[in-house]
Amino acid sequence: MSSSAAPSPSHDDHEKHDHGEGTAADPCAGPARGLWSVDEHLADILATVSPLEPIELQLLDAQGCVLVEDVAVPAALPPFDNSSMDGYAVRVADVAGATEEFPAVLTVIGDVAAGAGGLPEVGPGQAARIMTGAPLPPGAEAVVPVEWTDGGTGGGAATGMTAASAAPEGSAGEVRVHRSAEAGAHVRRAGSDVRAGELALAAGTVLGPPQIGLLAAIGRGTVMVRPRPRVVVLSTGSELVQPGEALGEGQIHDSNSFALAAAARDAGALAYRVGAVADDAESLRATIEDQLIRADLLVTTGGVSVGAYDVVKEALSADGQVDFRKLAMQPGKPQGFGAVGAEQIPLLALPGNPVSSYVSFELFVRPAIRALMGVEDLHRPRVRALLAADGPVSSPAGRRQFLRGTYDREAGTVTPVGGAGSHLIAALAHADCLLVVPEETESVAPGTELEVVLLG
Incomplete structure (x- = not known):
């Protein structure tokens, strides 16, 4: 007791x-x-x-719970083409063959920030400064990172400005691009993560942080779980x-x-x-x-x-x-x-x-x-391992004995920790598995294969 x-x-x-x-x-x-x-x-x-019984919970309250419904994606993720870099949205033809020695010089027609609406249309010889996550403006085919440019100039600013300090929104300016880009470069395509109608999470999923994040990303505020x-x-x-x-x-x-x-x-x-x-x-x-x-x-x-x-x-x-x-x-x-x-x-x-x-x-x-x-996997994982001990291990007749031990995955061996006494809590604190000795076995010789319950 x-x-x-x-x-x-x-x-x-x-x-x-x-x-x-x-x-x-x-x-x-x-x-x-x-x-x-x-x-x-x-x-x-x-x-x-x-x-x-299942209940409906807010997302953070559902962490660690088991989903009881299949969750479909209501809209594509991401929902629109967007930039994966801070840089400039360009047409491929306008930067073809661009080099450090012979850069492509483009007119900057405006800024596109994340969450922006009323996007400017990029025409021939033009570029739009764009931020990570911002929607790709019409006419643009790729994004060149700001590191591939001179940072842009405009409003009398000096060459070599960073993207964060380049021409303000709506101002005229130029940017020199030193490298070419293929169509779709640094662009996250709409639906490249998941498409509308696809299965996001199946019933039976245990909701951890990544799953909670996915539910939030597709717009679910609550979810049915056990x-x-x-x-x-x-x-x-x-x-x-x-x-x-x-x-x-x-x-x-x-x-x-x-x-x-x-x-x-x-x-x-x-x-x-x-x-x-x-x-x-x-x-x-x-x-x-x-x-x-x-x-x-x-x-x-x-x-x-x-x-x-x-x-x-x-x-x-x-x-x-x-x-x-x-x-x-x-x-x-x-x-x-x-x-x-x-x-x-x-x-x-x-x-x-x-x-x-x-x-x-x-x-x-x-x-x-x-x-x-309501999870399917009720039990700890079990493996087979060879007993590593200085001598035989005894076990009471007619009892299934559970000894504490440490498991060496690479060597495929298990070593007992402490004795069989049921008060030895210090030994238990240093164990990462249980050695299972069957009821009919009274002595286990070193090198014998045993079932091992992994606790970690």
Whole structure:
């Protein structure tokens, strides 16, 4: 039930004793104990969790959400031919053969700024000074960058002026062009990004910054999405103290609620962390009741074993809404899952040891969050890698073990980090993957190929 790097003397011992969290093979493990497999428990969760109903959101509010509609392009992007450079809009024939020694001398008939209307028409021997993003004026076929010119003169200004300080709008002037240009040079053609009627984004797309930018560019102010799930995380234990506060005798800092709230955000949810709840069933029930108004998913940590102060099990098992079960896995054997409140909000009760709670989150809570979001890819990526270790790695019989490790992509190897203890949060902080040892395997020799769950 504790949630720090050091196990709680009153809560961690019975969890390890009853569930093998820190031991080797459990001789009582197996069908006679009614153990659920990891896959059965996950399937039970995913069969219960449904994607949230779509809502219409403003673009920035939709970041991280999943699109539920195909979005078509209403008008071409860009909607008109425009300049990709500051320079001069010219006719190709007027600058053909232009060189430093023999520049083309053109009359500047005016300026074209971004957003300009009433465009001047460029005729033979003429040019219009143009800014990046400004529409290509009629008659012009290309843009020559200001660096290819003398900067333009006009209104008595000296040769060599920059584009920013050249002749004012409407004034007469000249520009000397030192290089030729082909038709379409430095011009962004209308529809060169997307054309009207094309698919901009397909339903199922997760909206990140580039997608939000595209929606804005095609004129969408709102969009229909499945909202980000609201996940409430709370830890239990009278021994828990908030980080930053001084520890009293027998107390530890609450780390689980911070780690799991961060993990929920990483999965795409809006996370709300509740301060640690003391070991009192009535207090826990009241806290959960208060949190239901802002929760699409509730996650508790600690209090799911068989000790005298396992408050989550005591508070939630009486009415049968939450089923507490034992899984054939290490760490994380004790688990709880059900639905609470009038709206039947899903609740996942995780063990209290920090490694157990985090591994359980990755295996069960993260997929549930992704399912609520409506994404197709619920799981972390998995690869196969060769075990790199000084000696064989042991695993309890009948348990699927999840060891922490570091993955070397180039070498195709994975190295265990720390031991199997479910309190070793420092080792977890240095891991970027989980090594999966199958239930039927009790010893893994170096060089053996294992499945690896990538966390980064």
